[in-house]
Amino acid sequence: MRVMVLITGTGADEDKIAPTQEMLAQMGEYNEQLVKAGVMLDGQGLHPSAKGARVVFDTTGTSVVDGPFTESKELLAGYWIWQVSSLEEAVEWAKRCPSDPQYGSTQVLEIRPVFEPEDFGAEYTPELREQDERLAEEIKAQHGGA
Numbered sequence: 001m002r003v004m005v006l007i008t009g010t011g012a013d014e015d016k017i018a019p020t021q022e023m024l025a026q027m028g029e030y031n032e033q034l035v036k037a038g039v040m041l042d043g044q045g046l047h048p049s050a051k052g053a054r055v056v057f058d059t060t061g062t063s064v065v066d067g068p069f070t071e072s073k074e075l076l077a078g079y080w081i082w083q084v085s086s087l088e089e090a091v092e093w094a095k096r097c098p099s100d101p102q103y104g105s106t107q108v109l110e111i112r113p114v115f116e117p118e119d120f121g122a123e124y125t126p127e128l129r130e131q132d133e134r135l136a137e138e139i140k141a142q143h144g145g146a
Contacts, residue, residue: 002116
């Protein structure tokens, strides 16, 4: 099963945090363990919300809110995509993640299974499956098979 592991932080602390060489080295070692175990498929850290935007859809239409999002209780700071045998395995890997007190008193990794075609049942018609497969091939071709 594939899971997305979301690394969250708080908006109020976001501008006070810069990764240290020690933390980058610890995360590099952790990522190396994930790769060697065949678990990690992808993963990246995200720039602070000050460099981002939110597109909001509501009953009045669509609006754009520029960062920073300092009022947010939780902000995405990064992510991984992992291939694991179960949610329990993902939890065990997440518990091994290095943490650093400079990132606030509470750090959270949220683990969410990624939908697979079989999760959709009869609603996922052969035509929809074909479209998804075609789009996946197009994406690979556009990005050199990456």
